[in-house]
Amino acid sequence: MSDSAKLTHLDASGQPAMVDVGAKMPTRRVAVARSRVVLGLEIMALVKEGDLPTRKGPVFQTAILAGIMGAKRTSELIPLCHPLGLDNCRVTIEPDGPEAVRIECTATVTGKTGVEMEALTGASVAALTIYDMCKALSHDIVIQETRLISKTGGKSDFQHDA
DSSP: OOOHHOOOTBBTTTTTOOOOOOTTTEEEEEEEEEEEEEEHHHHTTTTTTTTTEETTTEEHHHHHHHHHHHHHTTTSSSSSSSOOOEEEEEEEEOSSSSSSEEEEEEEEEESOOHHHHHHHHHHHHHHHHHHHHHHTSSSEEEEEEEEEEESSSSSSSOOOOO
């Protein structure tokens, strides 16, 4: 099988195409994605009561809202994603060692296609929001390890083993 035959977003002639999900039965689908943002010891030392207060507002609360908004608008950002009415989207931000935070986005839908891209977009937008709100404190912030952690409810389930 050629590489292009494995790609679901190409038609028989190799042109970009949206996947036809019309014949699929709706199922409950859940995807979890994670990003890690290395802020550094100095910025992490400013975290108080589970958030980072700044003149722009509480960083983590703002990032959570941005992540949810990003997940809801995924089809506007990724050209071949189906627009989905999410049943739920949850973004959490927690310390991950002394210098970083871990963002997890869980997206849920009852539908004919998966929500991996929504979960990945939510985690990514939350990470970008943290960067934006903290860049005045340091340009050494690193967004890393954005990845799918798990997905269930489609043709095949997936669980990352780390």
